[in-house]
Amino acid sequence: MTxxxxxxxxxxxxxxxxxxxxxxxxxxxxxxxxxxxxxYVGWSSTLGLRPDGSFVRWDQEAASPGLRPLSIGYWQRMxxxxxxxTRPELASLLPPRPVDAVTCSVCGGGGTIAGAPQIVxxxxxAGWSIPAEDKSDPPG
Numbered sequence: 001m002t003x004x005x006x007x008x009x010x011x012x013x014x015x016x017x018x019x020x021x022x023x024x025x026x027x028x029x030x031x032x033x034x035x036x037x038x039x040y041v042g043w044s045s046t047l048g049l050r051p052d053g054s055f056v057r058w059d060q061e062a063a064s065p066g067l068r069p070l071s072i073g074y075w076q077r078m079x080x081x082x083x084x085x086t087r088p089e090l091a092s093l094l095p096p097r098p099v100d101a102v103t104c105s106v107c108g109g110g111g112t113i114a115g116a117p118q119i120v121x122x123x124x125x126a127g128w129s130i131p132a133e134d135k136s137d138p139p140g
Contacts, residue, residue, distance in 0.1 A: 006051035034067045039083035044140030047079035081125025101128040
């Protein structure tokens with residue numbers, strides 16, 4: 001896995017904080033407070049990347065919203081794949097396909113669902129999955 005420079009991630013965070021997208025205005029306060037780049041924004045959770053390269057999760061609907069580590073590889077890959085659609089450099093964070101991985105039967109290995117690119121495929125966008133991989137605690 002290739003790493004991205006902390007300076008580049010900080011620059012992307014700064015870009016996010018000055019973006020004019022009104023749909024994401026609510027997310028600027030936690031991004032500013034916790035210094036993370038949003039990679040995937042779900043209904044109740046946001047998955048992100050910190051300048052030190054660590055993956056995090058911010059649960060906006062939790063009783064006390066806060067940042068916590070995101071250690072499940074499946075959700076990390078999904079977040080990277082989704083964010084790489086707008087920031088292709090993030091794809092360098094994807095791990096190599098493991099030998100025990102199987103090609104996704106839903107997308108045929110392409111990472112997107114034909115005719116419905118707005119829907120996240122069950123492989124998360126990688127085009128492959130690892131049988132019996134932990135997918136617990138999904139981001140809503």
